[in-house]
Amino acid sequence: MKLTILGGGGFRVPLVYGALLADRGEGRVTEVVLHDLDDSRLHAVVRVLAEQASAVDGAPRVRATTDLDEALSGADFVFSAIRVGGLEGRADDERVALAEGVLGQETVGAGGIAYGLRTVPVAVDIARRTARLAPDAWVINFTNPAGLVTEAMSRHLGDRVIGICDSPVGLGRRIARTLGANPKEAWIDYVGLNHLGWVRGLHIAGRDELPRLLADPGLLGSFEEGKLFGADWLQSLGAIPNEYLHYYYFNREAVHAYQEAEKTRGAFLRDQQARFYEEARRADVPALDLWDRTRAEREATYMAENRETAGAGEREADDLSGGYEKVALALMRAIARDERTTLILNVRNRGTLSVLDTDAVIEVPCLVDANGAHPVAVAPLPGHATGLVCAVKAVEREVLAAAASGSRATAVKAFALHPLVDSVNVARRLVEGYTAVHPGLGYLK
Numbered sequence: 001m002k003l004t005i006l007g008g009g010g011f012r013v014p015l016v017y018g019a020l021l022a023d024r025g026e027g028r029v030t031e032v033v034l035h036d037l038d039d040s041r042l043h044a045v046v047r048v049l050a051e052q053a054s055a056v057d058g059a060p061r062v063r064a065t066t067d068l069d070e071a072l073s074g075a076d077f078v079f080s081a082i083r084v085g086g087l088e089g090r091a092d093d094e095r096v097a098l099a100e101g102v103l104g105q106e107t108v109g110a111g112g113i114a115y116g117l118r119t120v121p122v123a124v125d126i127a128r129r130t131a132r133l134a135p136d137a138w139v140i141n142f143t144n145p146a147g148l149v150t151e152a153m154s155r156h157l158g159d160r161v162i163g164i165c166d167s168p169v170g171l172g173r174r175i176a177r178t179l180g181a182n183p184k185e186a187w188i189d190y191v192g193l194n195h196l197g198w199v200r201g202l203h204i205a206g207r208d209e210l211p212r213l214l215a216d217p218g219l220l221g222s223f224e225e226g227k228l229f230g231a232d233w234l235q236s237l238g239a240i241p242n243e244y245l246h247y248y249y250f251n252r253e254a255v256h257a258y259q260e261a262e263k264t265r266g267a268f269l270r271d272q273q274a275r276f277y278e279e280a281r282r283a284d285v286p287a288l289d290l291w292d293r294t295r296a297e298r299e300a301t302y303m304a305e306n307r308e309t310a311g312a313g314e315r316e317a318d319d320l321s322g323g324y325e326k327v328a329l330a331l332m333r334a335i336a337r338d339e340r341t342t343l344i345l346n347v348r349n350r351g352t353l354s355v356l357d358t359d360a361v362i363e364v365p366c367l368v369d370a371n372g373a374h375p376v377a378v379a380p381l382p383g384h385a386t387g388l389v390c391a392v393k394a395v396e397r398e399v400l401a402a403a404a405s406g407s408r409a410t411a412v413k414a415f416a417l418h419p420l421v422d423s424v425n426v427a428r429r430l431v432e433g434y435t436a437v438h439p440g441l442g443y444l445k
Contacts, residue, residue: 001029001336004071004134006126007081007143008034008064009041011273011298014048014291015325016079021056023329027336034064035071042066044280044287051288068129075134077332080126080153081142084119085438087273090266096433098259100426105258106266107145107195108247109420110430113399116145117411118440120152120403127156138335138372140164140328141346147194148396150346151361152403162373163346164331165194166323167242168363172344174223174316175202175240179209187365190344191353191378194363195244196392198237198385214238227312238382246306248388251420257305265305272298334368342366347373355386360393391419408435408444 003020005013013034020029032049036042042064053059065071072078083090093111097104104111123143130137139161141150150163172188181204189201189208201208213219220231228246247254258264263271276294280287300314307313327343334341342365349360352375356362366373381389398414401407408431415427435441 001027001076002031002033002074003029003060003077003079003332004033004035004075004137005079005081006035006068006071007083008071009036009038009045010081010083011276011291011295012081012142012324013045014052014288015295016328017049017052017060017062019325019329020060021052023333025333025337029060029077029332032060032062033071033075034062035066035068036064037066039064039066040281041277044277047280047287048291051286068126069133072126072130072133072137075130075137076336078130078134078137078139079142079328080123080139080149082119082122082126083143084115084122085440087266087270089118089438089440090115091264091270092266092437093434094258094264094266096430096437098255098264099433100429101255101259102422102426102430103247103251103255103258103420104264105244105247108244109418110415112145112148113395113411113414113418114430114434114438114441116148116396116399117403117414117434117444118438119143119145119149120400121440121443123149123152124156124403127153127161131156138162138332140331142324142328145194145396147346147361147363148399150194151348151359151396152400154348154359154361159348159372162331163194163361163363164324164327164343165346165363166327167195167244168197168199168344169323169327171199171225171240171242172202174225175199175210175213176204178219178223179204179213181209187342188344189365189378191364191381192242192362192385193389193392193396194346194361195242196248196388197242197363198239198245198381199241200239200379210240213240224312224316228306228310230310237384239385243303243306246303246310248419250306250309253309254306257309261305268301269298331368331373335370335372338370340367340369342376343368343373345373347375350375352376352378353389354380355390356393388419391417402444406443406445411444 094104097110103109141163153161173183176183187203217231220226402410
């Protein structure tokens, strides 16, 4: 089976390849094609993968190319993990937004909109090429903003594109662990959009154990989300939010923390990964060891400003081991081998949430088999969550409309309608600021 990874020079690729090395079943991936626009990044990642595979018999062979059509042709699965504008673009997204006093995070608020506006046209081109060159392929989208990009691609690929994220999986794992349960035996009632969802129940042997957690402030304060949000707020919500909702519920504190930080997250990752790729070019440097050390630092500093604002302390060791690759491999195996499983995924709504139309991409538990991912019916969202989900989905739709039409006015509308952008005038200045620093937004007229 052929797996193509778009953004194959990206830092997370060795996690995916490591998961493939551990998969010894029938129908496994035998060829991995890495595609990236930057040949030097590809070379660095190929070095890491070669060291990973050195002690593994029958490891999937690896090929790298800068030719997109060549990479896509004949693929069985396509992992899309691109970053349009690179980490420099992410740092610019943060800087422009913070200068206006609003959040510039890569998937939330102004930063997420800017990232979406320059990513959607590229993702749509990939979707069209995939439909032509590999019509039977399944596309697994890692690219952020994951829900928005998956919806853009679904307009050309239908249900053959599925978005994944490790945040809901990690949240469910932490809740189960706190309750003394085996995460593999838990059914997680999770619903929302990507980076905008809530766990409303965690069922073990048919019994919802979440009320027990919500009734115990000590237990609530013992894991990441309890430390981030506070036990009293979680009890008020009657649910456990995805960690990214910290940007909404504590927006003022988050913006202040990012403004006061020595570097934004994007700038930190830009500099860190520049060092990694520079050192990885040296033949005398063990590439895999270098990658391991760099990844450990990256994971340990994830959402550091938010944790500092909340006094949440350091991340737990169990949360430092990645997650995207496990979800992706489980999804791929379920489709390729009909190994039926349940995963929280980004898929088209199909009536699952009555407040959204059928084509809106949502993040919910899905039953996965050889025919793809099928969303499981869920109870309606409470009013406060419905309001946020509908508002953010409306913004996503404006982003898609702006990307399709090239309308600058529609882009302004997308920014202005977001709950974390507090003024139409700010929205106009954001569009001015982003088009000034991102050549890729030159299509907005």
